[in-house]
Amino acid sequence: MSIEKNTRPLESGIYTDLDGQLTYAGYLDLGRLLSAQHPLSSPPHHDEMLFIIQHQTSELWLKLLIHELTAAIEHLRNDRVWQFGKVVARCKRVLDQLTNQWSVLETLTPSEYMEFREILGPSSGFQSLQYRQVEFLLGNKNAGMVKVFKHDPGAQQTLQSALDAPSLYDEFLRYLARWGHAVPAAHLQRDWSEPHARNDDLLPVFERIYEDTNNFYREYALCEDLVDLETQFQLWRYRHMRTVMRIIGFKRGTGGSSGVDFLKRALDLTFFPELFEVRTSIGRD
């Protein structure tokens, strides 16, 4: 019997004549996907493949994240709270993947990286269009980033549209206003290309929700979803900064920045400031 030979026989129903049919490789366009790794080091450096694939897989997850965050914003705009929760749950898991993936790149030592770093020229993750779109969707708007894409008008247009559109938090504040919460008018119609400006007047809105969670359970759950998203996103930033620190120390970045110091400063940014501040103020007399 095959079990004794430690093999699994094919079943007779399994398709083996796939000429002209939709196949795995065809559906997934694997011919293109798996021939898109082009190491530049010469002679080829063993670890450049890791470097390329780490970035390419990150870009694929970022693509899904943009897809899901865009849907999340659209659900919120249309008061589809349950659907919003489903999509955001997926975003959190995608961010988990992106964050945990740093452990693969952390196996690259400084000595190995230095052997091929020079081939990267001025290229840098700083120029990732999809990463910048995610930052803008979450609300970290920065008009200055658009000029980084001057060399690519299509990319520049995509980023400009993301800059000009309301972010997740903007749509959330509009949602709260529609459902009777006292969101100041300045947050309901404004120049969306600016980042959200922290506002004391929003604190009572969130205090009311967090102090009466039975009544406002929908709003409360949405708030906690946003807190999860920001926390998870910060973990990605932190792991990136620590990975960079262990691989290039305090060297300048290939993109022209100061390196680790520049990445550390991103950790002080916040998408949803009032959602963290409300935690300080609730429960006080």
Ligand code: HEM
């Ligand atoms: C050896 C590995 C890596 C090193 C040494 C490194 C280093 C750096 C440095 C120094 C910067 C600052 C900009 C600059 O001057 O270049 C940066 C930015 C960035 N990197 Fe990396 N990086 C690495 C891997 C990755 C990976 C795998 C990704 C995944 C896509 C990534 C995405 C980014 C992004 C999105 C930024 C912009 C961050 C921001 O604007 O706050 N990096 N990286």
Ligand SMILES: N[C@@H](CC(=O)c1ccccc1NC=O)C(=O)O
């Ligand atoms: N900024 C990195 C280079 C780097 O990591 C990189 C280069 C090209 C494409 C993506 C990259 N990833 C993140 O910045 C460095 O300074 O070594």
